[in-house]
Amino acid sequence: MTTPTGDQALIKRINTAIVLEFILRGAPLSRAQISEQSGLNKATVSSLVQDLIDGSLVKETGTGQSSGGRKPVMLEFIATSGYAIGIDLGVNYIRGALTDLRGGIVAERTSSLRHPEPEAAVEQLCNCIEALMAEAPASSYGIVGIGVGVPGLVDDNGTILFAPNLKWRDVPLLRLLTERFALPVTIDNEANMGALGEQKYGAGRSISNLVYASVGIGIGTGLILNKTLYKGTSGYSGEMGHLSIEAHGKSCTCGNRGCWEMYASEQALLEQASSLGFEDLESLLAAAAEGRQDVLALFSGIGEYLGVGIANIVNVFNPDAVIIGNRMSQARPWIEGIVRQTVTQRALGFHLRKVQILFAELGERSSMMGAAEMAIAGFFSRVKAT
Amino acid sequence: MTTPTGDQALIKRINTAIVLEFILRGAPLSRAQISEQSGLNKATVSSLVQDLIDGSLVKETGTGQSSGGRKPVMLEFIATSGYAIGIDLGVNYIRGALTDLRGGIVAERTSSLRHPEPEAAVEQLCNCIEALMAEAPASSYGIVGIGVGVPGLVDDNGTILFAPNLKWRDVPLLRLLTERFALPVTIDNEANMGALGEQKYGAGRSISNLVYASVGIGIGTGLILNKTLYKGTSGYSGEMGHLSIEAHGKSCTCGNRGCWEMYASEQALLEQASSLGFEDLESLLAAAAEGRQDVLALFSGIGEYLGVGIANIVNVFNPDAVIIGNRMSQARPWIEGIVRQTVTQRALGFHLRKVQILFAELGERSSMMGAAEMAIAGFFSRVKAT
DNA sequence: AAACTTAGTTTATTGGATAGACAAACTAAG
DNA sequence: CTTAGTTTGTCTATCCAATAAACTAAGTTT
Incomplete structure (x- = not known):
């Protein structure tokens, strides 16, 4: 049980991830194209795509151009089948966004942080999250997770060990948010989030x-x-x-x-x-x-x-x-x-x-977008594991 | 063809690697222990072990202690089924070793580098390698590869771009050695090799x-x-x-x-x-x-x-x-x-x-041992791919 | 000797990928 | 409008690795 062993489920996870990755990047493309570009058999691609369609992550969007044969059925990722929340908790502001699964901003809120003491600040943070959640349209998966970037050292339990400019010490933010929202939460340093944001969207x-x-x-x-x-x-x-x-x-x-x-x-x-x-x-x-x-x-x-x-x-x-x-x-x-x-x-x-x-490229939004990306990435890794 | 897709061969590779890893670390242990500790089914372990035995990488070494049932058959890695060569090319010396597949030193040679010009030095290096190869006992796989650590910048083609203290520039060492020995060769910076050596053996x-x-x-x-x-x-x-x-x-x-x-x-x-x-x-x-x-x-x-x-x-x-x-x-x-x-x-x-x-811990041998480890690791990754 | 334990193999089953056949849907040439 | 050829996507039979469960082998304990 110590080591993750290989079985058929692992294969399916890997290949589903590959197919989804192609659909995410390649914009509208057909099963045939995925098969050719990925090296997976046509039948395999068909089967995996069907699973993704059943899981509301992918949809067919009409036919594409033919070059002398049957027209291909184009596939697209359904970015609105779920939403993520990304927060940049700054030294004197809270910036938050509700994004779709492709990182498109659906709603955004910025407020200045009046009381930097942990209790008041966390309360304001939660209000911001709730307001953003309220703006999410109905969707298959709802809110898939929350990511928060903070200006300080975060340990692997999601506790803020030390945030010098906020004067925080040992604030168990992950636990606080998880208890309150019962959703997957990721806390990380603002710079790590920014790196991720720019790497993915900037x-x-x-x-x-x-x-x-x-x-x-x-x-x-x-x-x-x-x-x-x-x-x-x-x-x-x-x-x-x-x-x-x-x-x-x-x-x-x-x-x-x-x-x-x-x-x-x-x-x-x-x-x-x-x-x-x-x-x-x-x-x-x-x-x-x-x-x-x-x-x-x-x-x-x-x-x-x-x-x-x-x-x-x-x-x-x-x-x-x-x-x-x-x-x-x-x-x-x-x-x-x-x-x-x-x-x-x-x-x-x-x-x-x-x-x-x-x-x-994202300017002040790097960190917030990285936080949203954390939540989205977490969702994908859970979906693929199923 | 771009992406490495998942198929049954991949699973087998993964699980074979797991089994081999257990045998490498766990010294003498039985199939039952591997099954229990790895989470793989007993039948799976038996089958994979058989493949490893057929491949001369593992052998049975008598029975172990029983605690109230049939005695287990203990398994061991055959470190002498192949040999690796690790070289530390220094500024004024060449240090080389012939090691078994567990990194045990079988033979070692040190000589001072009299002529640091690329041509003469490479010649001396080749002589050192040949001398070490000659000392290898007969084995299933023979010499599985050569690793060389050098005091300079090495690009991903194994060319020494610049070695200030040797005054070398653009020496295509990987190509030279590959042509001469027709074996897998790895060239890397002396510090990278040292890191690997200490991580594995030190x-x-x-x-x-x-x-x-x-x-x-x-x-x-x-x-x-x-x-x-x-x-x-x-x-x-x-x-x-x-x-x-x-x-x-x-x-x-x-x-x-x-x-x-x-x-x-x-x-x-x-x-x-x-x-x-x-x-x-x-x-x-x-x-x-x-x-x-x-x-x-x-x-x-x-x-x-x-x-x-x-x-x-x-x-x-x-x-x-x-x-x-x-x-x-x-x-x-x-x-x-x-x-x-x-x-x-x-x-x-x-x-x-x-x-x-x-x-x-390895003192002056860190880099040389890391070089040998590179060759060994390369061999394993090739074996597992089969 | 009987009852229990543990090791390792055999057998039937499961589930995913695949090749190849096939049907559907299209283009283009005559 | 017919026919040949092309491309897409599904269906079917097969392969292969892992697995559970039954089984054989080989011990120990009472």
């Missing part, structure tokens, strides 16, 4: 190895290696914000010195900007847009340090892409050049050949 | 996530994530020697500044030691053993910088273990304390809970 679509750097108040990173989210042993890898880039630099609250996020985060930017009379990122962005030289110099400095860290990432992971996300991605016009330049200078030549430096 | 036995830091002239790292060697997109990840730990530190030949290996490698140690009149690591180790304070201080400095880099590794990967290997591991008595102390100070508290800092 700048990193179908890229195998990517690193998502969430540059906000602090810096977090999400690692997608071999198409899978890599989580360390305890479930919390990717704390690259606390990668030391100046061994004898500024002391960080984490105990280390010269942490990357002390030089390249929004926090670092704001500290330098205070002497110029700025208090938030938005006003700095506006000033930069007007061409203020001193502000542009600030962004340039941040960009350079971002590049230092990204060069490290490139050298360590040799990824296909590094995606810069979260709030700092808005500064793209004023940091992109210097980031690229610094990375080119510092990363190893061989690694540079293939790596792309990208900015988050 | 300090990291059966650890899922580990980082192996090969600290020699330079510093390389091998990443084992989820029990698999992680290789980046182009096949060359893990260049953590060129992780910048001092953003404005010394310029490195790689183009970056403040690279880890400029502060924590053997090279860095020797540079500092030259003013004291030392020229190699061995004499420094001897002096440290005699208690020379100035030398101990040098080691202490190296240990601290090693700790800085390892703390970074821990924060990024949240691994179960970090293993310090290659030549610097000999300095364990004089660096272990300061390394541990620095890591404890600098890594995030949550990550420290589980991580172990270890030193290579």
Whole structure:
């Protein structure tokens, strides 16, 4: 019982997953096409497709073009046979979406987080979820799951061990939400969710190895290696914000010195900007847009340090892409050049050949979409197991 | 044909692998035990075991103890049904071993590399391989493959793109060896091989996530994530020697500044030691053993910088273990304390809970054993595919 | 010696994939 | 409009691996 053994059910799961994957990607396509492209026998495809149709996951949508024979019956995934909820719990906001099974946003809600204490915040979170659930149209599977991205360390039991900017410690969010909604819930770090969101729906679509750097108040990173989210042993890898880039630099609250996020985060930017009379990122962005030289110099400095860290990432992971996300991605016009330049200078030549430096396509929605994707992926893995 | 589909052969492969895995690990055990522990039916196990026996991979070794019934027939893996060759091609030596399929060393050869030019070195390498092959006893499968670890960047075609200390560029070693020996050959970075060697036969036995830091002239790292060697997109990840730990530190030949290996490698140690009149690591180790304070201080400095880099590794990967290997591991008595102390100070508290800092158990043989393991693993994956 | 235990094999059954035959539905050429 | 040829999708018989259950073999315990 220790090892998962192979039996016929496993075969069927594998092949059903393959067929579903083809229908998900290939838009409208026929049984014949699936058979040819997948290598599965026509009869096998027919049988599996029938199961998917019976399970309300796939439907026939009329006939397609013929090239001299019987017209094919086109198949399509029924994205509205279920809905997922994705939440980005930020330091001072809650952003949530109701999506269909293809990740299309059906409803969205944003509210500012007035009381960051765990109890009040969780209550507000639950209200948001309930409001979104109420907006879901009737469907075969209903709400298939809830995903939540949080700005802190999450262990493998879904407990928030430590969220410095929220000042939370040991909040068993998974348990709280599971008890309340009796639905599958996934909790993970905001950067991991962002990485997943961009990999599935954003700048990193179908890229195998990517690193998502969430540059906000602090810096977090999400690692997608071999198409899978890599989580360390305890479930919390990717704390690259606390990668030391100046061994004898500024002391960080984490105990280390010269942490990357002390030089390249929004926090670092704001500290330098205070002497110029700025208090938030938005006003700095506006000033930069007007061409203020001193502000542009600030962004340039941040960009350079971002590049230092990204060069490290490139050298360590040799990824296909590094995606810069979260709030700092808005500064793209004023940091992109210097980031690229610094990375080119510092990363190893061989690694540079293939790596792309990208900015988050989903903008502020990366993390929320990743959370929804978690719920959707969980649903699929359960369906396929049946 | 694009996707690997599921069929009955796949099931059989999976289950055969499970059975073989049990026999490999569980030393002498019976069919009944395999059935019970794996969850496979007794009949299934009997049938698969018979196939393995027919394939000369397993044999029956008499009966075991009974606890009130028929005595079990014990099974054992036949490690001598084939042999593998593992080579560690160093900067100034070639170390090679002939091992059985369990990684037991049957013969070993070390020679110093007199002429590091590619042609002469490859010739010497081939001679070493031939000599080892000649020592292999007769067996069912003969030599099942050759693995070679090299001190440089290797692409996914087995070409050595760049080996700075050997001054090699674009040497198609995989092709050269395959043509000469007509055997499966695997070429990889010395640090990747070392990681594999320690994970399979050394300090990291059966650890899922580990980082192996090969600290020699330079510093390389091998990443084992989820029990698999992680290789980046182009096949060359893990260049953590060129992780910048001092953003404005010394310029490195790689183009970056403040690279880890400029502060924590053997090279860095020797540079500092030259003013004291030392020229190699061995004499420094001897002096440290005699208690020379100035030398101990040098080691202490190296240990601290090693700790800085390892703390970074821990924060990024949240691994179960970090293993310090290659030549610097000999300095364990004089660096272990300061390394541990620095890591404890600098890594995030949550990550420290589980991580172990270890030193290579296989010493100078890590890389060579990993190379042999590559060949063995390749053989198994081929056998199981039949 | 009888009753019980445990190991491993044999037998019949199940369920999924497959090749090949086939029917349905179409295009195109004469 | 007929006929030949093509493509789609289903049906049927077969194969094969895993399995449960019966069975044989070979012990131990009372």
